[in-house]
Amino acid sequence: MGKKESYEDFLLSEKSFCGFLIRQREEKRVTLDRLAEGLCEASHLARIEKGERPAEKMLRDRLLGRLGTNTERYENMLSASEYEEWEYQKHILKRLETGDTEDAKRLLEDYSACVCENDRLRMQFILTVQARIMKRQRADACCVRALLPHEEELGAVYGQALKLTVPAADCGEIQKMCLSIQELSLMLEYKRYHCADTVCGCYRNIINYIDNSNMDDKEKARIYPKAVYYYLRQEFLQGFLRAGEDNSGYLDVCNEAVRLLKRTGKTYYLWELLEIKDRILANTAAFWRKLGKKNEAAKWMQLRTGNRRWVRIFEKLYDLCGVSREMTDSTYLYRQMQVSFIGDVLKNRREMLGLTQNQLCDGICSVKSLCRTENRRANMQSASLGALMKRLGVSCDFERADVVTHEREVLVWAEQTEACIRQHRWEKAYGLIQKIKSRISLENPYNRQYLELAESRILFGDEKIDVQEYIKRQKQALSYTLPYETIFREGKRYMASAELNCVQNLAEVLEGEERNHHLKMLWETYQEYEERGEIPRCIGTYQSVMSAVAEELAKQNRFAEADAINRKMMRESLTQRRLDGVAEALYALWNREQQQERETGRTCQQSEKSRRETLEMCIALSEWLGDTYSRTLYKKKKHEWEGEILAE
Numbered sequence: 001m002g003k004k005e006s007y008e009d010f011l012l013s014e015k016s017f018c019g020f021l022i023r024q025r026e027e028k029r030v031t032l033d034r035l036a037e038g039l040c041e042a043s044h045l046a047r048i049e050k051g052e053r054p055a056e057k058m059l060r061d062r063l064l065g066r067l068g069t070n071t072e073r074y075e076n077m078l079s080a081s082e083y084e085e086w087e088y089q090k091h092i093l094k095r096l097e098t099g100d101t102e103d104a105k106r107l108l109e110d111y112s113a114c115v116c117e118n119d120r121l122r123m124q125f126i127l128t129v130q131a132r133i134m135k136r137q138r139a140d141a142c143c144v145r146a147l148l149p150h151e152e153e154l155g156a157v158y159g160q161a162l163k164l165t166v167p168a169a170d171c172g173e174i175q176k177m178c179l180s181i182q183e184l185s186l187m188l189e190y191k192r193y194h195c196a197d198t199v200c201g202c203y204r205n206i207i208n209y210i211d212n213s214n215m216d217d218k219e220k221a222r223i224y225p226k227a228v229y230y231y232l233r234q235e236f237l238q239g240f241l242r243a244g245e246d247n248s249g250y251l252d253v254c255n256e257a258v259r260l261l262k263r264t265g266k267t268y269y270l271w272e273l274l275e276i277k278d279r280i281l282a283n284t285a286a287f288w289r290k291l292g293k294k295n296e297a298a299k300w301m302q303l304r305t306g307n308r309r310w311v312r313i314f315e316k317l318y319d320l321c322g323v324s325r326e327m328t329d330s331t332y333l334y335r336q337m338q339v340s341f342i343g344d345v346l347k348n349r350r351e352m353l354g355l356t357q358n359q360l361c362d363g364i365c366s367v368k369s370l371c372r373t374e375n376r377r378a379n380m381q382s383a384s385l386g387a388l389m390k391r392l393g394v395s396c397d398f399e400r401a402d403v404v405t406h407e408r409e410v411l412v413w414a415e416q417t418e419a420c421i422r423q424h425r426w427e428k429a430y431g432l433i434q435k436i437k438s439r440i441s442l443e444n445p446y447n448r449q450y451l452e453l454a455e456s457r458i459l460f461g462d463e464k465i466d467v468q469e470y471i472k473r474q475k476q477a478l479s480y481t482l483p484y485e486t487i488f489r490e491g492k493r494y495m496a497s498a499e500l501n502c503v504q505n506l507a508e509v510l511e512g513e514e515r516n517h518h519l520k521m522l523w524e525t526y527q528e529y530e531e532r533g534e535i536p537r538c539i540g541t542y543q544s545v546m547s548a549v550a551e552e553l554a555k556q557n558r559f560a561e562a563d564a565i566n567r568k569m570m571r572e573s574l575t576q577r578r579l580d581g582v583a584e585a586l587y588a589l590w591n592r593e594q595q596q597e598r599e600t601g602r603t604c605q606q607s608e609k610s611r612r613e614t615l616e617m618c619i620a621l622s623e624w625l626g627d628t629y630s631r632t633l634y635k636k637k638k639h640e641w642e643g644e645i646l647a648e
Contacts, residue, residue: 018051023406024067028214034178038165057082058121065180068215075338080376083341093331101136120164127161155193162186171202174209181223182333188230203231221260225269228257232276246287247280267577271325274311313620323574343374348494349392352486393481403450410439424629426462445480449498452477467509478502500541523549543569543581554592583621590614
């Protein structure tokens with residue numbers, strides 16, 4: 001067990017993300033030189049760690065990425081210039097995701113005009129997008145017999161992008177490097193078009209690097225399946241994956257990629273991997289048949305039958321939601337979540353609390369300084385900004401997860417706790433919370449909020465406290481950073497993810513008008529995200545909230561609106577290659593259809609078949625995710641429903 005850090009120690013070392021960076025680097029035994037290579041001078045990085053030099057967002061993200069830290073759970077509050085740049089990059093990536101290459105090219109040209117050629121990270125982003133546009137053009141050109149960009153040209157762009165931050169782009173030396181998933185993805189693409197004869201060996205080196213890295217599972221899940229798929233695809237193209245040959249040696253690496261996706265609830269390259277796994281199993285079965293080993297061949301065919309089941313399930317699921325089963329781009333590697341402009345945070349939070357600019361600034365800074373920050377005209381000094389944020393009950397850290405800590409182990413426990421809560425594994429979740437409590441500062445209000453929120457959720461789920469005590473403790477959790485009554489003020493709001501979780505938890509157990517009041521507030525908040533195209537930044541909480549909204553609409557017989565919400569949640573999740581919440585939305589659609597049929601008295605064999613398949617898919621998805629609670633629930637519901645049909 002590590003030493004429990006004091007709040008004072010934490011504040012002294014965590015003025016931005018410096019303390020966390022230092023701890024991550026030291027835990028993973030990465031030198032300053034190795035981490036900084038290709039990004040900046042080691043001396044520059046040393047000054048960043050000491051808090052003597054600020055690190056802009058792109059550099060912060062890349063440094064943490066090289067240390068294997070997934071930043072999706074971190075809240076980012078950006079200056080006006082950084083936020084404007086993030087928005088511009090977001091729009092470019094969105095155009096790529098939707099296939100609008102012409103608009104993506106236009107936006108990229110505008111962005112490029114503002115970037116210096118010696119700015120490595122920004123130039124790397126530009127070249128990566130250019131390569132992605134070229135790949136898209138190749139795909140479109142195949143349909144219209146247009147002139148295709150040469151593979152050599154595409155490989156050269158990827159190589160140019162990679163070498164900006166990885167000058168020695170040699171897979172043979174990769175174990176000596178410290179690389180982010182974006183750099184590993186560029187290396188995969190570069191080797192694909194540049195090293196045809198030796199590419200399989202390069203891919204194996206990349207896979208071994210990821211295997212031996214310190215990446216957390218969520219970060220690894222974003223790159224490992226791609227590396228494995230590229231490797232196995234190339235082995236097939238070069239004739240090593242052949243019918244009648246023993247391909248079993250390829251199965252371990254394929255299975256490991258699939259297991260990683262299952263653990264994290266992601267689907268990056270999942271369909272492609274399952275298809276290749278099918279080929280491996282079929283080839284190996286044919287090999288044993290050729291040798292006259294019928295029992296051995298039967299074993300491999302049985303494995304193939306099980307794998308084909310999952311291929312069909314995911315194909316049907318993606319087709320149902322109108323989402324491509326194939327991975328068509330790597331824009332997800334650059335997707336940023338929980339990003340806010342610091343001026344908006346100050347203004348929206350101030351208005352939520354009913355404070356004037358004078359009241360907020362009193363004793364801290366001039367009203368003029370606040371006004372300029374809120375209106376994107378200037379940045380505020382960090383000391384003043386920190387004091388204002390503290391007065392508003394917002395974390396002073398520019399990057400933080402739900403629990404404020406330097407320790408990666410504690411963050412892992414927090415993720416495990418969340419998974420246990422989803423799966424109703426209350427005892428294990430409670431044990432993890434106690435471990436977290438022993439290692440973090442309880443003087444920190446954000447930590448007290450996190451613990452109160454999580455612990456009461458666990459105790460209520462395990463029926464150790466009643467609903468009134470649960471409501472009381474959730475309101476208490478919220479009050480550590482935000483007075484309860486302020487959440488219902490009219491106008492725009494800023495609420496941290498933990499605060500939104502408190503309100504969401506309350507909405508789930510309150511009744512009548514009080515419940516509707518909370519849901520209305522949450523709905524308004526997420527409608528703002530929808531309008532800005534920012535659902536990906538909050539997809540987890542968005543799903544939970546909108547599920548409750550859909551349920552309420554169904555109670556009011558507004559079935560079409562409820563169905564539209566559930567279908568949209570499924571589509572958004574699958575588009576972002578995640579499975580969390582999909583089975584729940586699918587079940588809600590099933591339940592609504594069942595309810596409507598009871599009320600109308602209309603039945604048909606086709607609808608019965610469709611609903612049976614829907615329930616079976618819910619069961620299968622829960623099985624895939626290891627969610628035994630939901631799987632048991634759906635199986636019970638299927639049994640009851642089939643009993644009702646027989647009784648009729």
